[in-house]
Amino acid sequence: MNRILIHNNKTEEMAKRLADSVPDADVATCESYEDLPTMISAFKPDVAYSICFRGRAGFPRDALLGPDGPKWIAVGGSGVDHLAGWDPDAVTVTNSAGVAAPMMAEYVFGSILHFTLDMPGLQTDQEEREWRGARLMTPLAGKTMLIVGLGHTGQAVAARAKAFGLHVIGTRARPEPMENVDEVHASQDLQSLFHRADFIVLSAPLLPTTRHMINARSFASMKPTAILVNVSRGGVLDDAALVNAMRANIIAGAALDVFETEPLPFDNHIWGLENVTVSPHCSAVYAEWAMQSFDVFVENLKRWQAGARLTNIVDPARGY
Numbered sequence: 596m597n598r599i600l601i602h603n604n605k606t607e608e609m610a611k612r613l614a615d616s617v618p619d620a621d622v623a624t625c626e627s628y629e630d631l632p633t634m635i636s637a638f639k640p641d642v643a644y645s646i647c648f649r650g651r652a653g654f655p656r657d658a659l660l661g662p663d664g665p666k667w668i669a670v671g672g673s674g675v676d677h678l679a680g681w682d683p684d685a686v687t688v689t690n691s692a693g694v695a696a697p698m699m700a701e702y703v704f705g706s707i708l709h710f711t712l713d714m715p716g717l718q719t720d721q722e723e724r725e726w727r728g729a730r731l732m733t734p735l736a737g738k739t740m741l742i743v744g745l746g747h748t749g750q751a752v753a754a755r756a757k758a759f760g761l762h763v764i765g766t767r768a769r770p771e772p773m774e775n776v777d778e779v780h781a782s783q784d785l786q787s788l789f790h791r792a793d794f795i796v797l798s799a800p801l802l803p804t805t806r807h808m809i810n811a812r813s814f815a816s817m818k819p820t821a822i823l824v825n826v827s828r829g830g831v832l833d834d835a836a837l838v839n840a841m842r843a844n845i846i847a848g849a850a851l852d853v854f855e856t857e858p859l860p861f862d863n864h865i866w867g868l869e870n871v872t873v874s875p876h877c878s879a880v881y882a883e884w885a886m887q888s889f890d891v892f893v894e895n896l897k898r899w900q901a902g903a904r905l906t907n908i909v910d911p912a913r914g915y
Contacts, residue, residue, distance in 0.1 A: 646671035693747035695879035702878035706850030736760030741792035744799030801828035
């Protein structure tokens with residue numbers, strides 16, 4: 596009998612779903628970071644389904660990857676940087692990449708339209724009861740979008756970009772032609788692409804090679820009218836460089852869903868920047884997300900029990 600640990604801040608519905616789907620499993624639950632080491636030591640799970648539900652700070656990585664840890668860790672989201680450095684010969688890590696990609700793509704375009712339709716200006720006019728007929732909308736058709744990272748989320752963004760009539764260019768580690776992307780470039784060519792982009796979308800994993808991929812040099816190459824949207828991971832973007840760029844009006848706007856430190860500290864300068872929107876790492880969160888992600892795990896668990904190869908196995912060297 597497999598011992599399965601569910602680690603999330605809300606586990607009741609997941610435990611019930613697992614009992615209905617895999618009735619022969621021995622299931623335990625844990626709803627905090629602090630209690631997980633003790634739970635793992637006592638329960639010694641074969642499998643753990645774990646969500647980084649309170650940010651990376653304090654996440655009990657060492658317990659999951661320690662001697663009593665599971666043989667398989669199923670990450671409820673797509674990012675696995677909070678586990679970085681595991682030995683693939685000792686533990687298999689999978690993720691739920693793709694589950695939230697459509698929602699994240701909607702967030703990207705909601706953010707872009709916020710700026711191109713001048714929603715802040717319209718809101719100000721409404722608050723002041725001022726009828727300013729001179730406000731102009733900015734069409735998307737014919738403009739260029741640069742997608743940094745063409746995984747599940749990047750591809751979902753690209754599909755919607757084509758519907759808006761955008762020219763789509765993107766980067767990936769292994770460039771090859773892709774549907775809805777007009778030009779696919781190698782990751783190392785990124786710096787040469789910034790000057791072409793009206794909209795820049797970050798959807799790359801956080802790795803040693805991608806940390807601060809977007810930095811002061813990157814901003815210096817961007818159009819002054821560029822809009823940046825970050826739905827990747829805090830750390831891919833150098834937050835200090837962003838603050839400097841926005842204060843110097845180097846780019847026109849930014850929508851940020853992820854940050855180097857989460858929660859974003861009260862005294863962080865990003866809070867006070869003009870033409871910047873801040874959201875609490877929620878671009879992938881919607882009512883059905885948690886259980887849809889868990890259902891991916893349940894189907895994978897059935898494969899595990901049948902001795903079949905798991906889906907969504909993450910390569911620790913590549914981060915996806």
